[in-house]
Amino acid sequence: MSSKSQLLRQFIEISKNVIAQRGQQINYCKAATALRPRKPKSTRKEAQYFSDAKRVRAVGGKGGDGCVSFLQLWCNERAGPDGGDGGNGGHVVFQASNDVRNFNHVGSVLRAEEGERGDSKECHGKNAKHSVIKVPIGTVIRNSQGQIVGDLGHADLMFVAARGGAGGKGNRFFTTDKETSPKVCEYGPTGEDLSYTIELRSMADVGLIGYPNAGKSTLLNALTRAKPKIAPYAFTTLRPHLGTVQYDDLVQLTIADLPGLVPDAHLNKGLGIQFLKHAERCTLLLFVLDASAPEPWTHYEQLMHELRQFGGSLASRPQLVVANKMDADDSADNFKELQRRLQNPVLGISAKMGQNLGQLLSSIRSGFDRHNTQEIDTS
Template sequence: MSLFSIPSRLVFKCFGKNRVNYCQIAAALRPKKGKSTRKEAQYFSDAKRVRTVGGKGGDGCVSFLQLWCNERAGPDGGDGGNGGHVILQASNDVRNFNHVSSVLRASEGGIGGAKECHGKNAKHTVIKVPIGTVVRSGKGLIVADLATADLMFVAARGGAGGKGNRFFTTDKETSPKVCEYGPPGEDSSYILELRSMAEVGMIGFPNAGKSTLLNALTRAKPKVAPYAFTTLRPHLGTVQYEDHVQLTIADLPGLVPDAHRNKGLGIQFLKHAERCTLLLFVLDASAPEPWTQYQQLKHELEQFGGSLANRPQLVVANKMDVPASASNYEQLQQQLDEPKLLGISAKMGHNLTQLLSTIRTTYERHKTKQQMGSS
């Protein structure tokens, strides 16, 4: 039986007659083709430092018109074209900054020509970024918040085209032999940060089985090995349901004690978790006293501050296929008093269909409460 096959739709209570409800929660779809065999790991980049350089304006032209009947018809040098802008545009087509180069340059404007021919204006360089991108200046100040689709921010303006000698013609100076060079475009540095990284973020200590779980639930290919190691960069996978709703699940780097004091990945990890809507605590049920893992994880989130500790949460006990996990799971239920505790085995594929249904239900419940609070 496939990991993604769910027998039927689940029915839940609605929040009122006039409220948006989630009466029918669709099942996760079964993937139609296998995963890629490419060995290169695909990392997720949610922060990027970029340098944006606007296009140089085109130079003006020095030219004098010569006709068969008048060899001194006068100056006819055209203006140069304007340089292109570097524009950041929020789009649903991208999810991260992997495609964004460190240096973004716009095209230069064309030079002016004879017979008052103006140079060609350069096309703007439009870089698509994910919705929720926060643009900070080099000093850390927020200069743009691309929170909605198609919202644009001009990161670097191109230089204006230089004037040709025809522009400088006056009554006193009828034959100017000067023109303007096209000025360079703006050169600025920014820090791009992704505010909304994923709907579901998996939190746990190193070697709790988060990468194995992401590998079993989605088409992502995080590194999975039989020896102990920790993920250093987040990986993303997508689960698609029958009603065409997609939820993004992030495999976050492992958390260590005193992370709020910047130990290990520290603040960088907690910033990853802060941009997730739903937090999925993955505990190693085979470890001695696994309930201490949950207490330490909660403590780190509370010490970090903000609303991170108040996010909707789910707790799963992984590695239930290990013999020692059965007794630990019963004690874990008593210690946590967590009604949403779910025992799974990411390696063997046990109880993953129920986990996908619970993730969707919790996410829809949180989304409905937000709509009720805003109305």
């Protein structure tokens, strides 16, 4: 009986501890850690680029032609006109979807199918199917004058980019009391032919910003499964690369490797305005400074100057600062001076050697959660 009572007492104490733990409020955002991918990276050499803006031409389908035909029966050789109408051409439609993340699958020329022509015995042509192109949620559509004509901010929202032509009428349509046997029909008109520029409002959660050859591509390769081009010379990245980091609470953050920034980029030097537009579509900006370079704090000042000159709220975005290449010889002294000169806290990392990458992922997550909390409070 004593052993049973001891077991019962231990069970009651364990139950109390479990209930007490359940009553406490756990901050899962602080407890979240990044998960290492189990599947190894692919060995193929083809680089996969991320397209966040593209100029497209939308061409609607041509309408089907009408038919000129006269019905001939065994009992009546002049039974009358029986030409059918042509089918309508298809539309070109953009649809917001969660299935796609960029515009890599979108061609430069988007054409819809043509409607079928009419036939005898009043057989109308078949209407063509609409050409539906899936685009990411948050796609902004601009016309040839640069005006915003579509904003696909919700899933399954559609925008008709080019309407197809209507089907032409057959000679049966033109029959009247005075004209009982018309020999005319209509040709199917062509569809609309319009040009658009589609852009992503939000490209990634985190954007890597820094001078050329600062180690941004190496950092993205170390943090995610992306495989950007890595080489010991400047401007190896000409278009954005995208990678995803998954945390243990099932939250995924996308990180974009942006092309390098040079002085006077707001005057369209280097990649210029194109680069700054990429940075504008990122929620959190991660400044990657080369700690081995002479006076790396001047790089941060120049980067902030370019963001301010570009205008808008780009310079006031939430940001993190990291000093890369801490494995180099002169990096330690430069890192101490960088911490003294910059007001923001600086984290020293080495993307090549994998130093402090876990702490960097935790800082990225905490900064992203802090930004979301501020947005919820302001709304």
